[in-house]
Amino acid sequence: MVIKVRIVPENKEVEVRGGNRRVRELLKELGLSLEEAVVVKNGRVVLDDEVVKDGESVEVLLAVSGG
Amino acid sequence: MLSPEAKCSFCRREAVARIAYAKLLLCEEHYIEYIRNKVRRTILRYNLANRGDKILLAVSGGKDSLTLLDIMYALSQEMRFSVAVLHIDLGIEGYSEQLKHSVESHTQKLGVPLITLSLRDILGVTLPQLSKRSRRPPCSVCGIVKRYLMNACAIESGATAVATGHTADDVIAYAIKSFILQDYSSLSKLVPKTKALQGAISRIRPLYEVYERETLLYSVLKRLPFHHGMCPYVVRNSLERHVKRFFNQIEELFPSTKISFLRRLAKHAETLTPVETERKSIRTCDVCGLIASDHKCSFCKVTESAVGMPLGREVRDYISSMVKEIWS
Numbered sequence: 017m018v019i020k021v022r023i024v025p026e027n028k029e030v031e032v033r034g035g036n037r038r039v040r041e042l043l044k045e046l047g048l049s050l051e052e053a054v055v056v057k058n059g060r061v062v063l064d065d066e067v068v069k070d071g072e073s074v075e076v077l078l079a080v081s082g083g
Numbered sequence: 084m085l086s087p088e089a090k091c092s093f094c095r096r097e098a099v100a101r102i103a104y105a106k107l108l109l110c111e112e113h114y115i116e117y118i119r120n121k122v123r124r125t126i127l128r129y130n131l132a133n134r135g136d137k138i139l140l141a142v143s144g145g146k147d148s149l150t151l152l153d154i155m156y157a158l159s160q161e162m163r164f165s166v167a168v169l170h171i172d173l174g175i176e177g178y179s180e181q182l183k184h185s186v187e188s189h190t191q192k193l194g195v196p197l198i199t200l201s202l203r204d205i206l207g208v209t210l211p212q213l214s215k216r217s218r219r220p221p222c223s224v225c226g227i228v229k230r231y232l233m234n235a236c237a238i239e240s241g242a243t244a245v246a247t248g249h250t251a252d253d254v255i256a257y258a259i260k261s262f263i264l265q266d267y268s269s270l271s272k273l274v275p276k277t278k279a280l281q282g283a284i285s286r287i288r289p290l291y292e293v294y295e296r297e298t299l300l301y302s303v304l305k306r307l308p309f310h311h312g313m314c315p316y317v318v319r320n321s322l323e324r325h326v327k328r329f330f331n332q333i334e335e336l337f338p339s340t341k342i343s344f345l346r347r348l349a350k351h352a353e354t355l356t357p358v359e360t361e362r363k364s365i366r367t368c369d370v371c372g373l374i375a376s377d378h379k380c381s382f383c384k385v386t387e388s389a390v391g392m393p394l395g396r397e398v399r400d401y402i403s404s405m406v407k408e409i410w411s
């Protein structure tokens with residue numbers, strides 16, 4: 017199984033393997049700092065130490081949108 | 084240590100935000116209050132607005148400016164100043180329409196007066212056309228046009244200040260960029276409030292200490308109809324963008340670095356101006372009478388090279404006919 021990540025506003029879909037992990041670890045793997053993203057799971061904002069389980073989907077909203 | 088339900092530091096409800104620099108966990112309601120308080124404190128600390136002021140809010144429709152609108156509207160009721168919104172429609176296909184819709188939807192909901200200036204209406208050309216015809220990069224033309232229209236609209240409407248949605252991250256990125264380029268006169272302008280000069284209105288930055296991640300979270304939690312898209316002309320590999328990412332890593336490692344940086348910048352920035360050389364070169368445009376660094380302002384120069392004549396004067400008259408009684 018995988019964790020499905022949709023990155024907004026880039027509209028990029030990424031699949032992360034390797035089981036459950038905390039939001040902060042997930043962001044690190046995507047090369048993002050906690051300061052540059054808000055993570056939403058099932059329409060709810062989640063904290064950095066919450067766990068995303070294998071098989072779940074999250075949205076990563078980027079704060080640094082350039083311009 | 085699993086913490087499936089972290090609690091709000093104030094009310095023990097479920098937390099949705101961690102404010103690392105203040106060592107707080109906040110629920111939705113207390114987060115929104117926290118950010119609003121932060122803006123209120125910035126306004127008081129730097130004397131950005133007073134009772135009776137008329138503040139023109141420059142709102143693009145992105146997360147930062149919609150947060151600015153939402154909070155300044157709330158504070159205007161409490162602190163007894165007036166607000167109106169200026170939206171500039173740049174005519175960028177597949178981008179500007181959505182932004183305009185976001186702004187219209189939220190101003191309508193709050194009942195705030197809205198002035199929309201469309202480049203197509205006032206100049207007969209869109210931003211991409213203006214850029215092509217004047218042979219200048221779109222981002223540079225965009226900056227010139229926006230600054231000019233904000234200033235002109237504020238002056239013609241009798242506003243006391245223009246407020247922009249620049250966040251802590253924007254200001255820090257410009258500051259570090261200016262430092263990298265050793266451009267101290269740009270650095271000196273990065274204050275929460277610039278003074279009014281002949282032909283230029285005072286500009287204020289109420290989100291000076293609010294982080295970009297904080298405006299995003301505020302917009303998400305308050306369900307603001309912000310457009311979370313990127314301008315098709317945005318330069319992905321810009322120095323500002325790299326600086327922002329770098330500083331976010333610093334802030335994660337050393338929480339509150341951004342705020343300390345900004346407090347000191349606000350204090351020292353104005354003393355960095357090489358007073359004699361810089362101040363003397365500020366004058367007014369021969370065509371339109373607004374602030375310029377030369378005999379013509381940048382807006383009059385750009386329009387002249389794009390459509391054959393400087394349009395500052397005409398644009399000011401057009402705006403003047405549109406903004407009558409917006410503060411009533």
Ligand SMILES: [Zn+2]
Nearest residue numbers: 091094110113
């Ligand atoms: Zn609470």
Ligand SMILES: [Zn+2]
Nearest residue numbers: 368371383395
């Ligand atoms: Zn001019």
